[in-house]
Amino acid sequence: MLTIGQLARHAGxxxxxxxxxxxxxxxxxxxxxxSGYRRYDAQAVIDLARIVTLAQAGVPLARIPQVLNADExxxxxxxxxxxxxxxxxxxxxxxxxxxxxPDRLCLPPEAIAFMERLRPMGLSERHEHAIRDGxxxxxxxxxxxxxxxxxxRIALLDDPEYVxxxxxxxxxxxxxxxxxxxxxxxxxxAELAKRMTLPSDLPNFRKVPHQVVELLTxxxxxxxxxxxxQLVAQRISEAKNAxxxxxxxxxxxx
Numbered sequence: 001m002l003t004i005g006q007l008a009r010h011a012g013x014x015x016x017x018x019x020x021x022x023x024x025x026x027x028x029x030x031x032x033x034x035s036g037y038r039r040y041d042a043q044a045v046i047d048l049a050r051i052v053t054l055a056q057a058g059v060p061l062a063r064i065p066q067v068l069n070a071d072e073x074x075x076x077x078x079x080x081x082x083x084x085x086x087x088x089x090x091x092x093x094x095x096x097x098x099x100x101x102p103d104r105l106c107l108p109p110e111a112i113a114f115m116e117r118l119r120p121m122g123l124s125e126r127h128e129h130a131i132r133d134g135x136x137x138x139x140x141x142x143x144x145x146x147x148x149x150x151x152x153r154i155a156l157l158d159d160p161e162y163v164x165x166x167x168x169x170x171x172x173x174x175x176x177x178x179x180x181x182x183x184x185x186x187x188x189x190a191e192l193a194k195r196m197t198l199p200s201d202l203p204n205f206r207k208v209p210h211q212v213v214e215l216l217t218x219x220x221x222x223x224x225x226x227x228x229x230q231l232v233a234q235r236i237s238e239a240k241n242a243x244x245x246x247x248x249x250x251x252x253x254x
Contacts, residue, residue, distance in 0.1 A: 001033075001039040001040065001041060002039065002040040002041075002044070002045070003037060003038070003039070003040075004018055004019075004037075004038050004040070006040075007040045007044060007045060007048060010045055010048075010049075011045070011048045011049055011052045012052065013048075013052055017052075018048065020061075021048070021051055021061075024061055024062075025065075026051050026061065026064055026065065027044070027047055027048055027051060028044075028047070030044060050068060051064060051068075054067055054068075058078075058082050058085065059078050060078070060081075063077075063078055106136045106139070106140070107132070107135060107136060107139060108139055108143070108146075108147065108150075110147055110150035110151065110154070111135040111136075111139060111146070111150060113150075113154055114135070114150060114153055114154050114157070115128075115131070115132055115135070117154060117157045118131065118157065121157075121163065121166065121167070123166065123167070123170045124170050124173060126173060127166075127169065127170045127173055130221070130222075135150075152196065156196070161188070161192055162192060164188070165185070165188055165189050165192055168185045168188065168189075169185065169225060169228065172185060172222075172224045172225070172228065173222050173224060173225065174222075174224070175224040176223070176224065177223040177224050177226065177227035178227075179224065182224060182227055182228050182231065183231065185228055186228050186231030186232050186235060187235070189228065189232045190231075190232045190235035190236055190239070193232065193236055194239070
């Protein structure tokens with residue numbers, strides 16, 4: 001007859017694990033000796049070995065009784081669950097590899113493609129990070145709309161006028177919001193906007209809560225950029241004889 005410690009050592013687990021198996025009804029409680037200690041026989045060693053083998057194979061403890069009773073349906077379900085768990089773990093490994101690449105973290109493939117195309121342009125780190133964070137925010141708050149405009153934004157990276165506007169924003173990042181040169185940038189950006197897909201052109205844009213629209217522009221930390229966006233919105237409004245949100249200008253720049 002074995003003590004709980006001896007039984008645990010034979011199975012390669014701790015005595016605490018054996019107690020857990022008792023508590024969950026997986027391993028029958030043995031009789032106790034005159035001193036009140038559990039005493040285990042050979043059958044307990046066999047039962048515990050089977051339990052430990054299944055647990056180490058990834059079978060949930062709650063399912064072990066079904067497997068021990070040769071329930072084929074339970075085995076198929078457990079196999080499917082293990083496949084799903086493996087897939088999840090593989091996805092986590094990919095995420096871990098991306099931790100040293102912030103552009104890939106929290107962004108969909110379309111936004112990652114945009115950032116990879118953007119990087120060779122040599123924009124300032126502050127500007128590049130602002131664009132990246134803008135896409136992270138947009139994809140989190142309005143994923144459908146963001147994905148709808150990403151394809152057109154990637155295509156625009158081949159447009160010299162669009163690239164010129166990006167570089168102009170980059171140059172103006174530290175300027176005062178009262179700098180008269182912002183007017184010229186706004187003129188160029190407004191003209192460019194006339195042939196761009198804007199958020200307001202998309203069917204679902206008007207369904208986006210106003211609070212979300214505000215959040216999409218609040219991350220901008222350049223007063224000069226905020227002023228340019230206001231000027232662009234004014235020009236578009238005047239051209240259309242209608243109102244336009246400053247957030248559209250921010251989305252065009254992204």
